[in-house]
Amino acid sequence: MPNPVNKINWTPEQLKYMVEQHSKMTNSQLADTIGLKVTSVRTKLYEMGFYKMRLEYWTDEQVEFLKANYKTLGDTELAEIFNQKWHKDKGWDKKHIEKKRRYLVLKRTIDEKKAIHQRNVDLGCFSMCAVKAWKQRGVSPDGTIRFWKLGDSDRPVPHIKVNGKYIHWNRWFWEQNNGSIPDGHFIVFVGDTSILTIENLRCISVEDYKREFNEREVVNLSDGYVASMITFGNKELRMQVINMPDLITAKRTQLLINRKIKQHGTEQNRRS
Incomplete structure (x- = not known):
């Protein structure tokens, strides 16, 4: 009697091979090796009680x-x-x-x-x-250096792990090379904060730090902001001033001079 359409006559060799290899090969690999469709292989494995994944349903x-x-x-x-x-x-x-x-x-x-x-x-x-x-993630050892951005700054600041805690790398490294930091002084980077050398560090007083910070803030003011200070809210005039770099630079210089005059006056008052 002829076989029904699509009925597969499984040979003993095929069945033995599937039983021996089903846990070592994927169903697709088994199907390719035997030369049959993956659906046929999967169905036959189910009939024989072999499952790649058997779902366990909620009762x-x-x-x-x-x-x-x-x-x-x-x-x-x-x-x-x-x-x-x-x-x-x-x-x-x-x-x-x-x-x-x-x-x-x-x-x-x-x-x-x-x-x-x-x-x-x-x-x-x-x-x-x-x-x-x-325990799961692992603990970083002492001496590990991490770069973190502090506050609103975009500059990554290096920190080093010492005695289980992260501290500022610049202060730690300075003290390793030059001893204790004087009171009222900061250790700042000369240039790029990713360059971890003693030449890229300097010791600066709080007063000098504030003065340099204020000057840097003035220099970093956007052209649009400086133009608005010149034009007193006149938008049309501001758009014209933005395209005058010499005028923008002159205004920044004026702001720096005014700030230095103010700081000088403050220092004179303190001394008197």
Whole structure:
């Protein structure tokens, strides 16, 4: 009797090969090796009881337990309870609980979330969070240098880890080479903050630092801002002044001179 259309006559050699190799090869690889479609190979493996991934579905009991307790217990704690009550080959974790809650539209109110958080605090659930995170990610050793931007500045500032804490690299490196920093002085970079050499550092007093900072702020004023100071809010005139670089430079110079005169007067008053 002829075979039905699309029916495959599996040979003993093919079946033996699939049984031996199904855990070592993908279904696509098996299909290519045997010379059949991947759907046929997958279906035959299922018939023989071999699965690449077997889904484990929620039972009615598990769903009812989730509905009864999600308002008072957090997802992590629920996952721990599920692991104790119901065995699952791959185990239960927080993601399984979250996904099922979203599917069932089981949302918590703000008050319920606060109550769960307080319960976790009372149970000490957060006391070891940092320690566990360090163990998982690894702790950077002393001497590690990191570049961070501080405040609104775009300049990355180097920090070095010393005795388990990050401190300013420039102050630390200066003291390693020149001893203690005098009171009322800063250690600043001469140029690029990524150049970590003693030649790129200098010790400067607080007064000099403020003066240089103020001068730098004036120099960094945008052309549009300087033009607006010249034109007193006249937009049309401001657009014309922006295209006059010599005038912009002259105004910046005037601002610097005015600031230096003011600082000189302040210093004279302090001395008197």
